[in-house]
Amino acid sequence: MVQPGKGATFPSILQNRVFLMGFRCGIVGLPNVGKSTLFNALTETAAAQAANYPFCTIEPNVGNVAVPDPRLYELAKIANSAKIIETQLAFVDIAGLVRGASKGEGLGNQFLGNIREVDAIVHVLRCFEDGDVTHVEGKVDPIADAETVETELMLSDLESLEKRVPALIKKGQQGDKDAKIGASVLGQALDLLREGKPARLTQPKDAEEARVFSQAQLITAKPVLYVCNVEEANAAAGNAHSARVFEKAAAEGAEAVVVSAAIEAEIATMVPEDRGEFLSELGLTETGLGRVIRAGYKLLHLLTFFTVGPKEARAWTVHAGAKAPQAAGEIHTDFERGFIRAETIAYDDYVKFGGESGARDAGKLRQEGKDYVVHDGDVMLFRFNV
Secondary structure (H helix, E strand, C coil): CEEECCCCCCCCCCCCCCCCCCCEEEEECCCCCCHHHHHHHHHCCCCCCCCCCCCCCCCCEEEEEECCCHHHHHHHHHHCCCEEECCEEEEEECCCCCCCHHHCCCCCHHHHHHHHCCCEEEEEEECCCCCCCCCCCCCCCHHHHHHHHHHHHHHHHHHHHHHHHHHHHHHHHCCCHHHHHHHHHHHHHHHHHHCCCCHHHCCCCCHHHHHHHHHCCCHHHCCEEEEEECCHHHCCCCCHHHHHHHHHHHHHCCEEEEECHHHHHHHHCCCHHHHHHHHHHCCCCCCHHHHHHHHHHHHHCEEEEEEECCCEEEEEEEECCCEHHHHHHHHCHHHHHCEEEEEEECHHHHHHCCCHHHHHHCCCCEEECCCCECCCCCEEEEEECC
């Protein structure tokens, strides 16, 4: 819920608001690992052509996915909200990379450029055996597949930095402060890449270095979520292939989930009422989409806050550590610019005391200022004046 402060007018902005995605994930992997099948299932569309040959995805397809959150539905029920609006994620299906992509093999650097524009990389790895589906490398080995793709991404970053860092060093020596900062932090990334390590292991020493490093848009600086695409029979517990991927992810500080793209494709065709029973029969408690979302939120340090009222209950996404004005800015920049305070109720208190009035009477509605750090599940009403 949002409300103007004294003397302000409430702009009619919610009708034409362009809502921000929680995050934007680029789905990558070798050809024929199940990327497009997974994309189609996750987005419940047929936007990406799934076919048994390399490069069936010619342009990156983008699908927006509503984030399922049971808390939102509970809040809407208590507030008797007329409408429920979930936060959304964007999935970008990027064509399969092959060995030599950084040098233009296959469809080459065109797709490396697409990867640079995402917040996180969802790396789909084939962890299933199927003689009817051709493997571009001739055998099923998810670790080798991961290394093939990672090598191409590192080579692309390496080529970029080998051109940029010497120029930054030269400018830094001439007294350019920003260039000196860039030479320091990107030079560290270049050293890592030359050792065959991803740029994400770079450790900026302060906020300025962190800013420069982020602006460099290095592909291997992006967090990675490995998606192990397994057979239907192994969808619940995974298999030997996926176990190796989980070990790799743990060693890198990455995340990994087990998904059966075939199951997800089947779920996508079902009416919602039938999905629970179908999942239960397979020993699953949630869809692959749910697992991908949870892992993605953890990977990117994201959290959800809510606005609730009789017209609508809505979920919003911010990065952990965001303060109240930044959360208000997710709704509209005017709310951040004219922020006065945030009336805040913890989710558990909102439910326990039956809504805003009950929480207020119980002393659980807090008046928070500009320095308040948003907590996951906060129900917030923003007061602003512009």
